[in-house]
Amino acid sequence: MTVYSGPVFDMAVNQFGVIANYLEIPMDERDRLLLPKRAITVSCPIHRDDGSVAVFEGYRVQHHLTLGPTKGGTRFSPSVDIGEVAALAIWMSWKCALVGLPYGGAKGGVNVDLSTISKRELEALSRRYMQEMIPFVGPHTDVMAPDMGTNEQVMAWFMDTYSMYQGQTVTEIVTGKPVASGGTLGRREATGRGVAYLAGRVMRELSIDTNNATAVVQGFGNVGSYAAFGLHQFGLKVIAVSDHTGALHDSAGLDIPALMRHATTHGSIAGFSSQLQFDPAQILTLPCDVLVPAAMERVIDARVAENLKCRILAEGANGPTTPDADLVLDKRRDEVFLIPDILCNSGGVVVSYFEWVQDLQQLFWEEEEVTRREYHILDRAFELMLTRARTDGVSHRTAAMAIGVEKVRAAKNTRGLFP
Ligand SMILES: NC(=O)C1=CN([C@@H]2O[C@H](COP(=O)(O)OP(=O)(O)OC[C@H]3O[C@@H](n4cnc5c(N)ncnc54)[C@H](O)[C@@H]3O)[C@@H](O)[C@H]2O)C=CC1
Numbered sequence: 572m573t574v575y576s577g578p579v580f581d582m583a584v585n586q587f588g589v590i591a592n593y594l595e596i597p598m599d600e601r602d603r604l605l606l607p608k609r610a611i612t613v614s615c616p617i618h619r620d621d622g623s624v625a626v627f628e629g630y631r632v633q634h635h636l637t638l639g640p641t642k643g644g645t646r647f648s649p650s651v652d653i654g655e656v657a658a659l660a661i662w663m664s665w666k667c668a669l670v671g672l673p674y675g676g677a678k679g680g681v682n683v684d685l686s687t688i689s690k691r692e693l694e695a696l697s698r699r700y701m702q703e704m705i706p707f708v709g710p711h712t713d714v715m716a717p718d719m720g721t722n723e724q725v726m727a728w729f730m731d732t733y734s735m736y737q738g739q740t741v742t743e744i745v746t747g748k749p750v751a752s753g754g755t756l757g758r759r760e761a762t763g764r765g766v767a768y769l770a771g772r773v774m775r776e777l778s779i780d781t782n783n784a785t786a787v788v789q790g791f792g793n794v795g796s797y798a799a800f801g802l803h804q805f806g807l808k809v810i811a812v813s814d815h816t817g818a819l820h821d822s823a824g825l826d827i828p829a830l831m832r833h834a835t836t837h838g839s840i841a842g843f844s845s846q847l848q849f850d851p852a853q854i855l856t857l858p859c860d861v862l863v864p865a866a867m868e869r870v871i872d873a874r875v876a877e878n879l880k881c882r883i884l885a886e887g888a889n890g891p892t893t894p895d896a897d898l899v900l901d902k903r904r905d906e907v908f909l910i911p912d913i914l915c916n917s918g919g920v921v922v923s924y925f926e927w928v929q930d931l932q933q934l935f936w937e938e939e940e941v942t943r944r945e946y947h948i949l950d951r952a953f954e955l956m957l958t959r960a961r962t963d964g965v966s967h968r969t970a971a972m973a974i975g976v977e978k979v980r981a982a983k984n985t986r987g988l989f990p
């Protein structure tokens with residue numbers, strides 16, 4: 572029995588089962604690897620602007636602490652529950668291990684619809700959530716970062732709240748902070764930049780000419796917008812993007828820098844152009860060279876997978892592809908080159924690690940160094956994944972996850988029975 576449930580958690584369990592079977596992990600070792608070490612649920616009361624009190628439920632799941640502190644983002648969304656957060660924490664563990672970071676996985680979140688709260692209420696909620704988490708987090712215990720619905724400003728409020736309770740500034744308690752408050756250059760861009768970099772690398776492998784290539788991006792927040800920008804810089808035409816307000820399509824290629832400016836000012840792509848509007852339900856199945864889902868989980872099910880018309884599926888989001896869809900993609904391996912989420916979006920946590928290291932050392936790097944080191948780590952993990960997939964004849968997702976699971980397993984087994 573476990574407190575975790577829901578479709579996203581089921582997905583993480585299902586994926587782990589595939590990996591555990593492939594690695595022939597004994598049954599009595601599996602729960603120890605899969606089930607989170609700790610889960611924290613907190614109530615976050617705040618004063619609304621009208622003087623009333625509202626209580627929001629918050630969570631943090633720390634998957635394992637075997638390799639160091641736990642690490643992972645904090646999500647503010649109405650979808651958040653303990654099962655979703657647990658799944659995301661488990662994926663963080665395989666991701667950090669795959670790219671070789673000294674972390675276990677964690678994730679947190681608050682169940683809140685951001686369209687219903689003001690900026691002052693958001694600050695109160697962010698501060699209260701961190702305040703409730705203070706006994707359970709720390710620079711060497713669990714280090715938060717942004718995820719869907721949170722950003723640099725929220726990280727600055729988290730850091731400030733934690734620091735006020737410590738009586739000193741503790742920048743290393745969160746990553747993804749503003750550069751002005753101890754953040755690193757290159758973190759804002761890191762996830763999307765990494766997605767674009769890996770897609771570019773695969774285009775070279777497949778001899779796709781970037782200047783004649785097209786891309787489609789679902790989600791135009793932190794990950795989607797910088798992925799689109801990176802692909803645009805490589806010379807691709809980004810022919811469609813979507814967000815929670817709708818979709819835009821232009822076969823001549825959208826003006827991504829202008830769209831980014833618009834989204835930064837207005838909070839979404841809505842109002843950018845009335846002529847370019849498009850049905851968001853069609854976006855994932857548009858013909859293109861690179862498809863980047865960069866919004867939510869489970870958007871690519873078996874039916875969508877059958878109908879994908881991309882050459883490269885670069886998973887910017889966590890968990891965009893269901894296990895049923897993976898079975899379809901397995902059969903379509905020669906048509907669709909999958910860059911699985913735990914590799915594709917790992918540039919974010921890689922640069923978060925750099926931010927943590929810089930904060931601990933109080934020694935800050937140039938952006939060029941941050942990006943060069945990010946790409947080096949992505950290249951190394953990509954090669955590990957590809958070699959494993961080719962040697963064992965398994966899918967890219969299975970190869971990537973197996974490398975992550977093996978590393979966590981080896982650390983647990985060498986440390987002793989139950990670290
Ligand atoms: N921020 C980061 O560094 C990292 C984020 N991720 C993952 O990337 C994904 C996106 O995260 P962020 O960009 O940080 O979030 P964000 O909050 O900055 O942006 C989310 C975007 O998704 C859009 N969206 C929401 N519902 C949608 C729908 N039904 N259809 C189309 N678009 C929709 C929103 O409008 C927004 O543009 C999530 O799965 C997150 O877990 C993964 C690694 C790191």
Ligand SMILES: O=C(O)CCC(=O)C(=O)O
Binds near residue numbers: 663666716
């Ligand atoms: O930057 C981080 O620490 C974590 C980012 C994240 O939440 C993710 O990779 O899913």
